[in-house]
Amino acid sequence: MNEKEVIGKLSGLGNKVLKDIKSVKDPDIQLPVRALSNIYFDEKSKLIKLGDKTSHRSYMNxxxxxKFMQTLLVAAECKKIIDQNVSTSIRDLYYAVKHTIPGTKENTFEEQSESDPIIEDIEATLNTLREQLHLQADRKGYIAGSLVINDTGDEIDCGKMGSSGWAIPSNAEPDVIKFKKCDAEYVLMVEKDAVWQRLNQDKFWQKQNCLIITGKGQPARGTRRIVNRLHKELNLPIYVLTDADPWGYYIYSVLKQGSINLSFLSDRIGTPKAKFIGLTTMDVEKFGIPKNVTIRLTEGDKKRTVEMLNYVWFKPKEWQDELKNMMKVGYKLELEALSAKGIKYISEKYLPEKINNKEFLP
Amino acid sequence: MTEESVVNEKSAEHMAKDHREISISQFFEKNRHLLGYDNKIKALLTIIKEGVDNALDATEEARILPDIYIKIEEIDKETYRIVIRDNGPGIIRAQISKIFGKLLYGSKFHRLRQSRGQQGIGISGAVLYAQLTTGESTKILTSTGKGKTHKIEMKIDVKTNEPKILKDEVIDGKEWKGTQITIVVEGIYREHKQSVIEYLKQTAISNPFANITFDSPNGRVEFKRAVDHLPKEPKEIKPHLYGIEVGIMTRMLQETKGRSILGFLTTEFSRVGKKSAEDICKKAGIDDKISPKKIEHSQIVEMVKAIKEVKLSRPPTDCLSPLTQELVEAGLSKELNPEFVTSISRPPTVYRGWPFQIEVGIAYGGSIKEASVMRLANRVPLLYQSGDCAISKAVAGVDWKRYGLSGDKIPDAPVTIFVHMSSVWVPFTSESKEAIASYTTIIKEIKLALQDCARKLSIYLSGIRKAERIAEKRRIYEKYAHETAVALNELTGDEKEKIEKAILKIVEEKWGEIEQELIEENDKETGVEKEDENK
Incomplete structure (x- = not known):
């Protein structure tokens, strides 16, 4: 989709509303419902997909x-940005559309948390990506390994990025980021930056001939898009390494089948074939991890675990076993718990063993 | 121990020589604070109060719409000349000197009928205060309307409690009716919360049928009449047995013309039939045929005890002269210009045998800027000792939050709470008549009346809030029109002023329907809670 088309869509939204106004009709904007009530798990693609329920955001409600006003303000601002042929961060956009409404003490937007979901609304209703609206988020993910890419004309060797790795941009679409050369055999996606740094320091990616990526917590859309493309375009298996706790498992599930909020993007940022390498509570016995590095589950953890037991994507037996085991033993553990067995235990023993034995959770 | 403090014993005989009967005037001289002359500021207020109370009582009793003129003039440092004039019936010569010159003289103390003053200390106290502070005599002009005016100048003989007439003239020719008193006293004139002006304002509210003109040291203030009729005339009643104590009973037995106890009980008291009188005597073990004069003290005690066990009808309440809701609201409206006013006149009831009636008015907003309580007894404002007063206690006892008003004890809102107690005998906590004693029945009555008015106010306020909420919603539609138009202009290129107008047109078109829905929704939400009266 080129810029003209995007501008056409934005103007189309405006013209539809204007037509309502001119015919003295309560103007409304149709939006896909981005809520649990309108998503489904598509068994075929194994992705969370957006249903076809729509809601009407109308002026006279x-x-x-x-929100109606805010939606149009964001749309108008996006059009302005594209017209000027620049791109901007979602925070910049927030400041660009935030001002005091004349004659009141009220601002058009009070927090960035008000404008961010509106951007997603526009993406969803116009079926346009944020990046196509010339918006970008902060960079959050890092990658290292034998991969050469072309980033807007610059060639970057992810094997020569020193201790920090290459920062994955918010826009990781093929027109910006192109994969040039890749010798890696798989991708290891790590939840935690600290663990990623440990692996990078240990040259794990070199020894194992893989790519290591961290999303620093819940990965941003750019990072998820890169993982999706590495799998789709280069056929690389994706292995995910998180803490053994409900939050870690949730990160895995989002990476794998997408999220409710961004369900309209699941095709692009979900990677259904991703596999879970660890950490699990079952590993405690298997690897002889001392009990004193485990952490007791909170009430919140327990509640969350029970919920997860009911999710379709956690239905496979292996996951049911793991979640039930977590409830039974009553503890969780962080990736760093492996350091109790030695600093390099994770890179020299735990991961190689798991990968060689193909010990994954689906 | 020093020389001076050595105790010299005195014999009882020696001491008896020092005991003398003191006159009420001498008592006053030493205890002026008991009568409201504690300080120079309050003294002015007390004098105005006594004078105006008398003027209102006199006019009202003669069924004349009161026109009262008051002047306070500073004639020297902390020395004021006070003039109070009414258009009442005037006073006949024989009574003039007694009314103004003898303490505890008056028609009011001995009868049971609602009036402002009740002890007969009032105006003569002012005369006494004048001669004590400035040495000046009091001048009285009065005419009963037959072309003759009495001009009297007088003082009080403190020792004998008798008037001392200094000048006694009759002026012929001038045709007028009324009384004017001129008093020169020491005092300090102020205009704060407990001042003459506040007293007159509250008097004007509680007597909306009166015209009051006040020439203050700072200029003229007029309180205009708002209604052209007086409250109904109170009837005199006989005392009710439930309020009678041994002392009063003893005195009445001595003074009665009744030949037998039975006759005494049935004629001297209200609502005592032959049957009840016989019951009382039987319960007290007294022969109902013996003469009241022959009854012994122990029998009186028994009789008073027996009264409590006999069921008597309540006293008649036509001795009361309530303001009525009309007058309460008229008074509050004319002086306060409130946005909203409500009132209630409770049915008359009885405390310890005395009939009384509570009336409450609540005025809200308008020129009222903060919460205040006006306490009144028989239409007389009470400005001091609010902490000891049954009215203050009742006000503090209302859970104002229940009625959508924030604030503890007194609502945190621009309200004036007007509480009026009418009674043949208002139980004041002291002689200076500044606070009503806290009888449970009285507090309960006041509270019920307050709750009734608070309920009506809260309904009014919730109506306003509702209207405000609805107007606020309309503003929401209007305030986003501009921004929406700006955005649509960017997206479509259409002129933003036109778009904004078009949006406002939609708001205008759809508003009627939306407003109706909002009103219905609101009515469902804000059903004002009805309070249990017995709470």
Whole structure:
């Protein structure tokens, strides 16, 4: 989709609303419902998909009026940015659309948390990516390994990025980031930056001939897009390494089948074939991890675990066993717990053994 | 131990020589604070109060719409000349000197009928205060309307409690009716919360049928009449047995013309039939045929005890002269210009045998800027000792939050709470008549009346809030129109002023329907809670 088309879509949204206004009709904007009630797990693609329920955001609905105005303001701002042929961060956009409404003490937007979901609304309703709206988020993910890419004309060797790795941009679409050369055999996606740094320091990617990526917590869309493309375009298996806790498992599930909020993007940022390498509570026995580095589950953890037991994507027996085991033993553990067995235990023993034995959770 | 402190014993005989009967005037001289003359500021207020109370009582009793003129003039440092004039019936010569010159003289103390003053200390106290502080005599002009005016100048003989007439003239020719008193006293004139001006304002509210003109040291203030009729005339009643104590009973037995106890009980008291009188005597073990004069002290005690066991009808309440809701609201409206006013006149009831009636008015907003309580007894404002007063206690006892008003004890809102107690005998906590004693029945009555008014106010306020909420919603539609138009202009290129107008047109078109829905929704949400009266 080129810029003209995107501008056409934005203007189309405006013209539809204007037409309502001119015919003295309550103007409304149709939006796909981005909520649990309108998503489904597509068994075929193994992805969370957006259903076809739509909601109407209308001016004369008192609960919508402010959001209605905000939606048009964000759309107008995006059009302006594209017209000027620049791109901007979502925070910049927030400041660009934030101002005091004349004659009131109220701002058009009070927090960035108000404008961010509106961007997603526009993406979803116009079926346009944030990047195509010339918006970008902060970079959050890092990659290292034998991969050469072309980033807007610059050639970058991810094997020569020193201690920090290459920062994955917010826009990781093929027109910006192109894969030139790759010798890696698989991708290891790590939840935690600290663990990624340990692996990078130990030259794990060199020894194992893989790519190591961290999303620093829940990976941003750019990082998820890169993982998706590495699998799709280069056929690389994706292995995910997180803490053995409900949050870690959730990160894995989002990476694998997408999220409710961004379900309209699941095709692009979900990687259904990703596999879970660890950490699990079952590993405690298997690897003889001392019990004193485990952490007791909180009430919140327990509640979350029970919920997860019911999710379709956690239905495979292996996951049911793991989740039930977590409930049974009543503890969770962080990746760093492996350091109790020695600093290099994770890179020299735990991961190689798991990968060689193909010990994954689906 | 020093020389001076050595105790010299005195014999009882020696001491008896020092005991003398003191006159009420001498008592006053030493205890002026008991009568409201504690300090120079309050003294002015007390004098105005006594004078105006008398003027209102006199006019009202004669069924004349009161026109009262007051002047306070500073004639020297901390020395004021006070003039109070009414258009009442005037005073006949024989009574003039007694009314103004003898303490505890008056028609009011001995009868049971609602009036402002009740002890007969009032105006003569002012005369006494004048001669004590400035040495000046009091001048009285009065005419009963037959072309003759009495001009009297007088003082009080403190020792004998008798008037001392200094000048006694009759002026012929001038046709007028009324009384004017001129008093020169030491005092300090102020205009704060417990001042003459506040007293007159509250008097004007509680007597909206009166015209009051006040020439203050700072200029003229007029309180105009708002209604052209007086409250109904109170009837005199006989005392009710439930309020009678041994002392009063003893005195009445001595003074009665009744030949038998039975006759005494049925004629001297209200609501005592032959049957009840016989019951009382039987319970007290007294022969109901013996003469009241022959009854012994122990029998009186028994009789008073027996009264409590006999069921008597309540006293008649036509001795009361309530303001009525009309007058309460008229008074509050004319002086305060409130946005909203409500009132209630409770049915008359009885405490210890005395009939009384509570009336409450609540005025909200308008020129009222903060919460205040006006306490009134028989239409007289009470400005001091609010902490000891049954009214203050009742106000503090209302859970104002229940009625959508924040604030503890007194609502945190621009309200004036007006509480009026009418009674033949208001139980004041002291002679200076500044606070009503806290009888449970009285507090309960006041509270019920307050709750009733608070309920009505809260309904009014919730109506306003509702209207405000609805107007606020309309503003929401309007305030986002501009921003929406700006955005649509960017997206479509259409002129933003036109778009904004078009959006506002939609708001205008759809508003009627939306407003209706909002009103219905609101009515469902804000059903004002009805309070249990017995709470």
């Amino acid at each position: 008192i609960a919508h009026t402010r």
